[in-house]
Amino acid sequence: MIITQIEPQENHTLRISTKDGRIGLFDVTPYLNSEAFTELKDIDNFIKIQNGQYFIEWDCGADLSADTIEAEWKIT
Numbered sequence: 001m002i003i004t005q006i007e008p009q010e011n012h013t014l015r016i017s018t019k020d021g022r023i024g025l026f027d028v029t030p031y032l033n034s035e036a037f038t039e040l041k042d043i044d045n046f047i048k049i050q051n052g053q054y055f056i057e058w059d060c061g062a063d064l065s066a067d068t069i070e071a072e073w074k075i076t
Contacts, residue, residue, distance in 0.1 A: 013025050
């Protein structure tokens with residue numbers, strides 16, 4: 001999966017588009033209690049996201065692989 005666009009939502013969900021035209025929602029909430037993702041509880045930190053195409057990464061250093069996202073997202 002190649003990620004082409006990421007749109008952070010206020011409810012700690014990401015709207016993700018892929019190169020093959022799929023669009024889905026990925027809920028980051030289950031990860032927020034993990035030490036690497038704690039800073040993302042603050043929505044101002046959550047929206048500071050970067051697209052690495054095969055992964056996504058936040059300014060705080062937390063990241064998710066495209067494989068993880070694809071395994072758990074909900075296609076819309």
